[in-house]
Amino acid sequence: MINRRFVSAFCLSILALASVFFEPLYATTVIALVALGLYEFFSLIEKKGIPIYKYFGTIIGIIIPLSIYLQFELTKGWELLFVTLALISLFILQFSRTQSDNAVIAISTTMFGVLYVSWLFSFMIKIRLLEHGMALAGCLLLITKGADIGAFFVGIKWGKHSLIPKISPKKTIEGVIGGIVFGIGGALASKSFLPDTPVFSFVNLVLLGIALSLLGLLGDLSESLIKRDCATKDSSSILPGMGGVLDVIDSLLFTAPAFYFYIYYYTSRVFSGPTVF
Numbered sequence: 001m002i003n004r005r006f007v008s009a010f011c012l013s014i015l016a017l018a019s020v021f022f023e024p025l026y027a028t029t030v031i032a033l034v035a036l037g038l039y040e041f042f043s044l045i046e047k048k049g050i051p052i053y054k055y056f057g058t059i060i061g062i063i064i065p066l067s068i069y070l071q072f073e074l075t076k077g078w079e080l081l082f083v084t085l086a087l088i089s090l091f092i093l094q095f096s097r098t099q100s101d102n103a104v105i106a107i108s109t110t111m112f113g114v115l116y117v118s119w120l121f122s123f124m125i126k127i128r129l130l131e132h133g134m135a136l137a138g139c140l141l142l143i144t145k146g147a148d149i150g151a152f153f154v155g156i157k158w159g160k161h162s163l164i165p166k167i168s169p170k171k172t173i174e175g176v177i178g179g180i181v182f183g184i185g186g187a188l189a190s191k192s193f194l195p196d197t198p199v200f201s202f203v204n205l206v207l208l209g210i211a212l213s214l215l216g217l218l219g220d221l222s223e224s225l226i227k228r229d230c231a232t233k234d235s236s237s238i239l240p241g242m243g244g245v246l247d248v249i250d251s252l253l254f255t256a257p258a259f260y261f262y263i264y265y266y267t268s269r270v271f272s273g274p275t276v277f
Contacts, residue, residue, distance in 0.1 A: 004241030009149075012239075012248065016145075020138050023128060027069040030124045035062050036245040037117045040235040045113070047230050050105055053093055057110040060086045061118030068125050079119075087111060121249060123256035130263065132195050139190035140212070144255045146186030147179040147213035148220070154178025168224040176217060183213030199266045208262070215258050216251030223250035 019026040038061040042054040064082070072078070090107045094100070128137045155175025163171045187209030194200045223246055227235065236244030 006241070008239045008242045016141055020128075020134055020141070023133075026128050026137070027065070027125055030121065031062060031065050031069075033245055033249055034065050034118050034121050036238070037121065037235075037249055038062075038113055040238075040244045040246045041113045041117055041226075042110075044226065044230040044232055044235060045109055047232065050109055051097075051102055052106050052113070053090060053110045056090070056093060057113050061114045064114070064118045065122040065125050068122050069129070071129075083111075083115075083119075086114065116253065117246070120253040120257055123260045124252065127256065127260050127263075130260075135190075135193050135195065136259075136263065139187070139194055140252075140255060140259045142186035142190050143183050143209055143212045144186075144216045144251050146189075147183035147209075147216050148251055150182025150185075151175040151179030151217065154181075164221065167221055167228060171217075171221070171224075179217060180210055180213045183216070184209035187212075199263070208259075212255045212259060215254040219251040219254035222254070223247070 015029060019029045035058060038058045039054075042052055042057060045052050046054065064079075067078075067082075087107070090110060094103050094107060097103075124137070124140075127133060127140060130136055151171070152175070155170065155172045155178065158178075159170075159172030159174045161173040162169060163173055163176060184206055187205040188202075191200060191202070191205055198204070223235070227233065233243075235246035238244050239248065242248060
């Protein structure tokens, strides 16, 4: 399994590196991951017998990151308008069904999937479109995935004390510590290509490494909770040794929005302008 995992991780690393440098490939990769991640999520929910709107939810989920990349803004708060229209559409689709059983569960679960996978992961594109977006995206990936790698290998080698056995039996406290150390290492390594500004000072990068490592862990545990509720070990088997797309992007679902708002908050407070640096 380790060998298969290594091959899958190597291929994904090459794709991630190429994507960071080429914006169209980056956007295409994010949109493809959203589509596959949503399909996996809805497939998990279907196993519980919930009559969700799988294909409608997937289409809506694809439109969100695509519209962000194309910088479509019908109104200033177009995202909220879009979600509202999607919710209304789901009610209309429900009206057409012969049975109204589990209507609330079907509608709310479909919307949750769109928000959980598509909306959260679409912040990857928002980050890439910022000034110095290539460096910012690289920093986020180094910290988040560095923490994932550190937690995995340290947990295997030295993990003895389970973190939350009822949710993820294999995650250990030692693995968490290893993830934080590797996350800090990824943050400090990013300093070599990040803009020389106070927002990326040594202290801020250390704190950012800790915060994003913990948020990545929370994202991982959240997906584990969903899989356990659906009685499934992996979201799919599309990536040998690693599971599914959701198993790969789960940590980024929480770190990407946090990182984006960290950059946005700092620049809006310090520079009082729309640009990043």
